[in-house]
Amino acid sequence: QTVLTQPPSVSGAPGQRVTISCTGSSSNLGAGYDVHWYQQVPGTAPKLLIYGNKNRPSGVPDRFSGSKSGSSASLTITGLQAEDEADYYCQSYDDRLDGSRVFGTGTKVTVL
Amino acid sequence: QVQLVQSGAEVKRPGASVKVSCKASGYAFNTYDINWVRQGPGQGLEWMGWMNPNSGNTGYARRFQGRVSITRDSSITTAFLELRSLKSEDTAVYFCVRGRQWLAPFDLWGQGTLVTVPP
Numbered sequence: 001q002t003v004l005t006q007p008p009s010v011s012g013a014p015g016q017r018v019t020i021s022c023t024g025s026s027s028n029l030g031a032g033y034d035v036h037w038y039q040q041v042p043g044t045a046p047k048l049l050i051y052g053n054k055n056r057p058s059g060v061p062d063r064f065s066g067s068k069s070g071s072s073a074s075l076t077i078t079g080l081q082a083e084d085e086a087d088y089y090c091q092s093y094d095d096r097l098d099g100s101r102v103f104g105t106g107t108k109v110t111v112l
Numbered sequence: 113q114v115q116l117v118q119s120g121a122e123v124k125r126p127g128a129s130v131k132v133s134c135k136a137s138g139y140a141f142n143t144y145d146i147n148w149v150r151q152g153p154g155q156g157l158e159w160m161g162w163m164n165p166n167s168g169n170t171g172y173a174r175r176f177q178g179r180v181s182i183t184r185d186s187s188i189t190t191a192f193l194e195l196r197s198l199k200s201e202d203t204a205v206y207f208c209v210r211g212r213q214w215l216a217p218f219d220l221w222g223q224g225t226l227v228t229v230p231p
Contacts, residue, residue: 036217038157045207045224046157051217089157093215100173101147106156 003028003097004090004104011110012080020107022073022090028102030071033093037066037075040087049088050075077109085111114138116208116222123228129196132225134208141189142166145211147218148182148193150204158204162211163191200231 005023012018022035029035037050048057050066053073063079077084090104119133134146148160161172163182170182181194191208206227210220 034215038218040157045221046218047221048217048219051219057219091157091218098171098174101159101162103149103157103159 002105003094003102004092006088006090006104006107008105009108009110011112012077013112014080014082016080017076017078018080018109019077020075020088020090020109022075022104024071024073024092026071027096028071028092028094029068029073031095033095035066035068035073036091037064038089038091039084040089042087046089080109080111082111085109114220116210116220118206118208118222118225121226121228123230124198126199126229126231128198128229129194130198130227131192131194132206132208132227134191134193134222136189136191136210139210141184141186143212144220145213145216146182146184146191147209147211149207149209149218151207151224152201152204155204160193160206162214165191195227198227198229200229202227203229 010018034052038046039049040046053068054066065076088107094100094102117135122130124130142165145162147162150158161182163170165184179196184191205224207224208222209218211218
């Protein structure tokens with residue numbers, strides 16, 4: 001059951017800006033629940049990238065930014081670097097699913 | 113060092129059960145929920161359930177209810193995931209994940225445990 005929808009892939013050249021969307025509904029993002037973003041390099045555990053819609057944990061470069069409006073959210077990488085090639089997932093809470101935390105479908109970012 | 117260290121890979125027959133452990137260190141175990149998230153081969157992340165180590169309260173994703181249990185042994189700051197009646201579709205990497213409370217982000221992840229259920 002897909003709850004948060006992301007594009008399967010996005011790509012960009014080094015230095016470019018890329019944006020990943022995360023589309024939800026009235027029971028999750030549209031209900032006002034925060035969105036969080038994770039970065040996963042293949043073969044490793046995910047890492048928290050953005051929390052509470054737009055906040056960066058300590059150590060996360062400021063080229064990563066997040067925003068949320070209504071039932072949608074987005075993650076932007078400004079000044080794409082080779083090491084940003086990874087999978088990215090949004091995550092929130094859905095109040096129609098027995099207290100379920102829900103993840104987005106995931107987006108593969110390729111640096112050309 | 114703040115970390116979650118999980119037990120090693122498992123291979124199980126269909127119908128069997130598996131129990132994965134997650135040892136927490138470097139922080140107050142009882143002050144953060146432990147969640148379990150799994151990732152099938154080439155697939156996305158799937159949340160399975162949560163546990164409050166202080167109260168022992170749990171909650172599970174609907175699709176796993178009746179087949180999953182999350183428990184803890186606070187004396188050794190370790191959480192456990194047990195999944196029963198395994199099927200080949202349960203082949204995945206299982207992650208334990210820390211979160212402060214129900215709406216908080218998952219700020220610390222274990223290294224993952226591969227569970228393989230051959231068809």
